[in-house]
Amino acid sequence: MTTRAHVLTAIAGIATTLFILRLVGRQQLRSKYALLWLTIGVLVLPLALFPHLLVTVSNWFGVAYAPTTFLLFAIGFLLVVVIYLSRELSQVEVHLRSVAEDLALLRASSEAEREDQ
Amino acid sequence: MKELRTLVPDFDLVVVDDGSTDATVSIARAAGARVVRLPFNLGVGGAVRAGLRWAEQRGYDRAVVVDADGQHDAHGVPALIDALDAGADLAIGSRFAPGADPYRVGAVRASGMRLLRVVVRIVSGLRLTDVTSGFRAFDRPVLELLAREYPAEYLADTVEALLMVAYAGFRIDEVPVAMRPRAGGRPSSRSLPLAANYLRLLIAILSAGYRHTRQRKDTE
Numbered sequence: 001m002t003t004r005a006h007v008l009t010a011i012a013g014i015a016t017t018l019f020i021l022r023l024v025g026r027q028q029l030r031s032k033y034a035l036l037w038l039t040i041g042v043l044v045l046p047l048a049l050f051p052h053l054l055v056t057v058s059n060w061f062g063v064a065y066a067p068t069t070f071l072l073f074a075i076g077f078l079l080v081v082v083i084y085l086s087r088e089l090s091q092v093e094v095h096l097r098s099v100a101e102d103l104a105l106l107r108a109s110s111e112a113e114r115e116d117q
Numbered sequence: 118m119k120e121l122r123t124l125v126p127d128f129d130l131v132v133v134d135d136g137s138t139d140a141t142v143s144i145a146r147a148a149g150a151r152v153v154r155l156p157f158n159l160g161v162g163g164a165v166r167a168g169l170r171w172a173e174q175r176g177y178d179r180a181v182v183v184d185a186d187g188q189h190d191a192h193g194v195p196a197l198i199d200a201l202d203a204g205a206d207l208a209i210g211s212r213f214a215p216g217a218d219p220y221r222v223g224a225v226r227a228s229g230m231r232l233l234r235v236v237v238r239i240v241s242g243l244r245l246t247d248v249t250s251g252f253r254a255f256d257r258p259v260l261e262l263l264a265r266e267y268p269a270e271y272l273a274d275t276v277e278a279l280l281m282v283a284y285a286g287f288r289i290d291e292v293p294v295a296m297r298p299r300a301g302g303r304p305s306s307r308s309l310p311l312a313a314n315y316l317r318l319l320i321a322i323l324s325a326g327y328r329h330t331r332q333r334k335d336t337e
Contacts, residue, residue, distance in 0.1 A: 100156050101167045108153045108171060
């Protein structure tokens with residue numbers, strides 16, 4: 001990697017980390033998700049600072065072209081994140097639905113009571 | 118609704134308004150029905166479950182679900198009730214059972230339904246002619262089960278509910294009913310193509326079967 005690419009990667013990593021911390025600070029991101037994304041930052045930053053690490057890891061896995069290792073891990077990680085979020089969303093939908101039903105039933109029964117009086 | 122009023126006068130009517138913006142609420146009230154109004158659109162499954170939960174909470178012994186588009190002929194209701202009287206826990210108004218008026222469906226829907234019939238028979242042993250019919254009558258114990266666990270997904274809801282009831286060991290009977298052309302509204306095929314919906318349905322069936330076998334293992 002050239003020095004310029006080096007610096008750019010590092011800046012991107014730091015900027016992302018700061019952005020996530022700010023979201024948490026404004027309470028727009030719950031801490032469990034912040035932890036998720038900060039983990040990536042922590043994992044990526046060493047790669048930016050010591051690019052040779054990637055080559056070493058690639059050699060372990062027997063991958064000839066180092067960037068492939070990076071992409072492989074990135075895709076794998078994102079896949080896990082997306083599946084996790086789908087699961088969370090499904091749960092949220094279930095909760096939302098029961099709340100909506102409860103509201104409708106309460107409204108109807110309060111109407112029924114008013115008519116009985 | 119007027120028909121229901123006259124044909125089954127000793128039943129209370131409940132209309133579930135699934136977040137509509139038309140005159141549903143006022144029309145239903147004018148006809149003497151109780152209205153359960155959902156704050157936003159939950160889809161057919163959510164609406165049915167809200168209705169069943171109402172019946173369950175209010176201590177009703179039985180509930181009959183009738184579609185709102187006027188397709189379900191109110192004359193079928195007494196037949197469904199008779200089936201409950203005869204010992205069924207769940208009675209299904211079938212469009213295809215012998216004795217029902219021939220009901221025409223498109224090619225995709227027809228083959229999907231045929232496939233479903235076979236799949237349902239394999240996983241539950243039930244020989245039913247119309248597994249997706251929403252025209253159903255429930256006895257109290259089934260009502261209690263479904264008020265708790267009625268599935269929300271469109272189309273999957275009818276089949277999945279059927280399997281839940283079957284796996285819980287209840288008796289399910291079919292009654293031939295007539296269908297009429299819908300009085301209003303569009304077919305609820307939604308944005309997903311029908312074929313995709315049937316695929317989703319298969320996933321729902323498989324997961325229901327999976328849950329069933331797992332529960333059985335747990336109790337052993």
